[in-house]
Amino acid sequence: MAASKRKAVAEEPNRRGDIVRAAGRLFAEKGYAATTIRDIAGAVAMQSGSPFYHFKTKHDMLRAVVLEGMAAIDAAVAQAAQTGKSPRATFEAMLRAHLDQLLGEEGRDFAATLLHESRHLDPAVQAEVVALKDRYEAMWQKALKDLKQAGLIADDSHVARLFLLGALNWTVQWYRPDGGKSVAQIARQLSSLLLKPVS
């Protein structure tokens, strides 16, 4: 029953989840290779051998963080894509959803690790991530196609998609929440940079 999985959520300690979150924060901050098991253990007040009760290897922690990041972004943008609004409004909602995951408090460490540390994954896991990413990017390709059919954009090619995702993903390098701009404002600005004016 679900009862054993979700009791009083606040009480039930989830040490595995704690480790994944701590690992995500440290991987995002210092990089996978420069983060030690002792860093992660210390962040969740464990001894250095204890994380291995929850994960077989350090690599498995990276895998968990990256897959969590990919799943969260995919879910957020997929939902935004289904709102059934106009192509322009849908596109803006997708931009907001993607940026919320990259820049918001819940998702940013997972996203940053996904974007910057995936090369340290084993080839097999990397293939797993690539497959998810292909599915994800296909959503954006479709959004571009819809925008073109609506006459809002001139170029819906693959390269256009890659430029768009580059502009989005690079925000991780410069966006600061205290910089006076909200994520929604950033999304709107990119939208109006790419789409024809509302006329």
Next chain:
Amino acid sequence: MAASKRKAVAEEPNRRGDIVRAAGRLFAEKGYAATTIRDIAGAVAMQSGSPFYHFKTKHDMLRAVVLEGMAAIDAAVAQAAQTGKSPRATFEAMLRAHLDQLLGEEGRDFAATLLHESRHLDPAVQAEVVALKDRYEAMWQKALKDLKQAGLIADDSHVARLFLLGALNWTVQWYRPDGGKSVAQIARQLSSLLLKPVS
């Protein structure tokens, strides 16, 4: 005299330069933290203690690679910015120059290390890099201003500049020389994505 510095260029071995190039390639491939001194030494056929005859620390090798990357990109784009052509042609030349450094054989390892491993630099060196980057990005800001004055673009804000550089820098993640597209083609495509049609 310069004679002692530049004799018969081909003969004169430059072991320090060899180390910087090898370090750049390895840092770009595996990341700074995951690259060992023994990797670098092996790549230039030295014993593991010998690189320290040329560099005091591993960190100093990273510094050399990153500053070389920054200097090369800055020089290439500065030259493209000074050709005295139309705003559109100048902008395209700058795009090409930036992408040539990121994706071409000579510069890509330095550039990739600059873009992805700078966080491992000491704060003092990081400040040095940031200062150079600010100067560099100011060139792009000016290019956007010129494009706006020429009526070729609607938004020449700071955020627009960051989106542009994001689209450019992200090419490192997906561009493959054997993919059938030249760097010049990529540059032109980004240009026509951002600027008003030639009319």
Next chain:
DNA sequence: CCTACCGATCGGTAGG
């Protein structure tokens, strides 16, 4: 999940 530990590897150095 802790205690106690291991073998391997790391950046760096002394002396030549």
Next chain:
DNA sequence: CCTACCGATCGGTAGG
């Protein structure tokens, strides 16, 4: 630039 080496640290494990 090599030889020979050092202390520190790393990921991971056995046994409880």
